[in-house]
Amino acid sequence: xxxxxxxxxxxxxxxxxxxxxxxxxxxxxxxxxxxxxxxxxxxxxxxxxxxxxxxxxxxxxxxxxxxxxxxxxxxxxxxxxxxxxxxxxxxxxxxxxxxxxxxxxxxxxxxxxxxxxxxx
Amino acid sequence: xxxxxxxxxxxxxxxxxxxxxxxxxxxxxxxxxxxxxxxxxxxxxxxxxxxxxxxxxxxxxxxxxxxxxxxxxxxxxxxxxxxxxxxxxxxxxxxxxxxxxxxxxxxxxxxx
Numbered sequence: 109x110x111x112x113x114x115x116x117x118x119x120x121x122x123x124x125x126x127x128x129x130x131x132x133x134x135x136x137x138x139x140x141x142x143x144x145x146x147x148x149x150x151x152x153x154x155x156x157x158x159x160x161x162x163x164x165x166x167x168x169x170x171x172x173x174x175x176x177x178x179x180x181x182x183x184x185x186x187x188x189x190x191x192x193x194x195x196x197x198x199x200x201x202x203x204x205x206x207x208x209x210x211x212x213x214x215x216x217x218x219x220x221x222x223x224x225x226x227x228x
Numbered sequence: 229x230x231x232x233x234x235x236x237x238x239x240x241x242x243x244x245x246x247x248x249x250x251x252x253x254x255x256x257x258x259x260x261x262x263x264x265x266x267x268x269x270x271x272x273x274x275x276x277x278x279x280x281x282x283x284x285x286x287x288x289x290x291x292x293x294x295x296x297x298x299x300x301x302x303x304x305x306x307x308x309x310x311x312x313x314x315x316x317x318x319x320x321x322x323x324x325x326x327x328x329x330x331x332x333x334x335x336x337x338x339x340x
Contacts, residue, residue: 112270114270117268141327143328143329151316151333151334152331152333152334153318153320153331155328155329155330158327158328199270199271201271215261215273215276215284215286216261216271216273216320216329217273218263218270218271218272219270220268220269220270221270
């Protein structure tokens with residue numbers, strides 16, 4: 109079974125500062141993918157960044173980077189130079205390996221989310 | 229370029245009524261899934277499909293049915309609505325492998 113844990117219900121950051129949102133995961137799969145999504149107050153789910161379990165380098169996408177520490181099973185999201193528009197809910201998610209029927213690639217497991225508030 | 233389309237966006241049901249939430253994608257994605265989002269609980273997987281004719285249960289399948297007769301459509305059926313099914317429902321699709329899922333806009337369902 110897969111589990112994602114986000115221990116920060118809420119985080120505050122000053123505009124233009126960097127912020128780290130924590131994510132730890134638990135899986136027995138050797139191969140898996142880790143994702144971060146943003147959900148603004150309007151409700152849509154926006155994909156931010158992806159990290160594969162065999163990727164040697166941390167993923168980066170513009171102001172977003174994923175601090176992947178495989179041995180610690182953590183996949184923290186770092187947002188640099190925060191903007192007011194970054195205020196939103198952030199979800200960490202994982203897509204794992206195959207079960208006996210070969211279907212488990214089809215599902216994502218999500219954490220509980222972290223609400224980020226950026227102050228001017 | 230529609231992506232993932234969910235209908236309706238809002239729905240109010242009475243306890244015991246049945247209904248179908250529609251989900252369609254035009255990206256030829258193999259994987260489709262349904263989630264419900266409740267406050268403080270993130271998104272929980274209801275059912276998912278890895279291709280036409282193949283479905284499997286997620287974390288919270290009770291009270292819901294799905295079928296996948298075509299690649300494009302993945303409807304979610306509420307058999308007998310209960311107040312506990314009041315939630316926001318998201319449909320998502322993706323291609324095979326460790327790729328991101330594309331989400332619909334969500335359906336806000338209230339069961340009274």
